Structure formats: C-alpha cells, structure tokens
Amino acid sequence: MTAVYPILAAVAAYLLGSLSFAVIVTRVMGLSDPRTYGSKNPGATNVLRSGSKAAAIVTLLLDAMKGWLPVALVMWFGQPYGLDDGTVAMVGLAAFLGHLWPVFFRFEGGKGVATALGVLLGISVWLGLATAATWLIIAFFFRYSSLASLVAAAFAPVYYLLVDGVVWYAEGTIAGSIIVMAMLLAWRHKENIQRLIEGKESRLGSKKAKPSGEGAGKSPK
Numbered sequence: 001m002t003a004v005y006p007i008l009a010a011v012a013a014y015l016l017g018s019l020s021f022a023v024i025v026t027r028v029m030g031l032s033d034p035r036t037y038g039s040k041n042p043g044a045t046n047v048l049r050s051g052s053k054a055a056a057i058v059t060l061l062l063d064a065m066k067g068w069l070p071v072a073l074v075m076w077f078g079q080p081y082g083l084d085d086g087t088v089a090m091v092g093l094a095a096f097l098g099h100l101w102p103v104f105f106r107f108e109g110g111k112g113v114a115t116a117l118g119v120l121l122g123i124s125v126w127l128g129l130a131t132a133a134t135w136l137i138i139a140f141f142f143r144y145s146s147l148a149s150l151v152a153a154a155f156a157p158v159y160y161l162l163v164d165g166v167v168w169y170a171e172g173t174i175a176g177s178i179i180v181m182a183m184l185l186a187w188r189h190k191e192n193i194q195r196l197i198e199g200k201e202s203r204l205g206s207k208k209a210k211p212s213g214e215g216a217g218k219s220p221k
Helices: 004-017 021-028 044-048 053-077 085-100 113-123 125-142 145-162 172-188 190-198
Strands: none
Touching: 004 053, 004 085, 021 044, 021 053, 044 053, 053 085, 053 113, 085 113, 085 172, 113 125, 113 145, 113 172, 125 145, 145 172, 145 190, 172 190
C-alpha cells in the first residue's frame, strides 16, 4: 500500500494544478476570460491586461499556492507514508504539468511561471526567493516579463545545484524536476522568444489592447 501513496500524491497535485485560477478568478470577479484577449494565456500577466490589478494579484498568489502546497505537504507530513525526495520532485512536477495542461479546462493552460515559483518555494524558501529576485532584476532593467521568466527559469536549477551543501543538500530527483520545469517553461515561451528576437515583444507597463467587448457600442468621434 505504501507504494501507492506517491502515485496518489502526484495525481492529487496534478488535479490541484489543473485549477486554472486565471479563468476562475476572472469569472468570479465578472471580468473577461483571459483566453479571449492579449496573449490569450490564462496567467496573471494576461489577467493584468484586463485592467484589474486585484484580479492579477489574486491569480498570481493562487497559481503559486497550487505549486507550493503539494510540495510543502509532502515535505512536512510525507515521511511516515514513505514519501521521500522522489515524491517531492514528482508532486512538484505534477502540479506544474497540471497548470500547463489542466484536465478541467480542455488541457489548455498557462505558461507556468507562478506555479513553478510556488514549487521552488515549497522545496526551499531561499531557492524561491533567489529565483523571484532574478525575475525582478531582469524585469526592472529590461521591462520584459517573458525575458525575466526565461532567465529566472534558467537560473533556478543553477541555484539549486550551486548551493548544494551550504543552504540545502541537493537531490538528483528534485534537480531533475527543476530542470524539466525550466525546459517546459522555455518551450511554452517559444512565441515570446521569437518576438524578443524580432523586437516585437511587449514591454511591462506598455498599453495593451482592451479585452474584447470593451468599448463596444461607442460611436467614432
């Protein structure tokens, strides 16, 4: 029976990750579906384009929470049930995959930045904070959310392995899951990468087109 627990934990993590909070939050707050405007990505950055900072912040926190919670629960309570570092790696990756391909939303998910950050925070608060700081620094100087996400994702496994034996002891399975998440996150940003190369990527703070339906019915001046 003990062998079943890691599988059950991974399934539960995937189902939690499949809750697309960008869609749920905007529905609850009566906003346009983020899959219908901007980048059409169900994530906090695109929700921000609705004009509601509150909705974007709530989405960001909930998306991060669904990555953090299963990892934290396994680390806190998993040992008596035979849930070790391999299970930590598995549930973190499962929650991330749930966000990318959510079973509750026709497998059409977001890019996974906030959820990946939540997973890293669950593994180690310091690892999560270092990765978040990297995102903030790149975003501040270059004003590209996508570039900041790509750089932060690339540095996350580096941080994890670099500080091995100092702040934590790196485990191969966890390192592997972080690397896989970084690669998948980069793949999900392939269109952003192309726009960055072409100089067409939108900068943070630049004006976006309003969600469809806004301004409808107004006669031209």
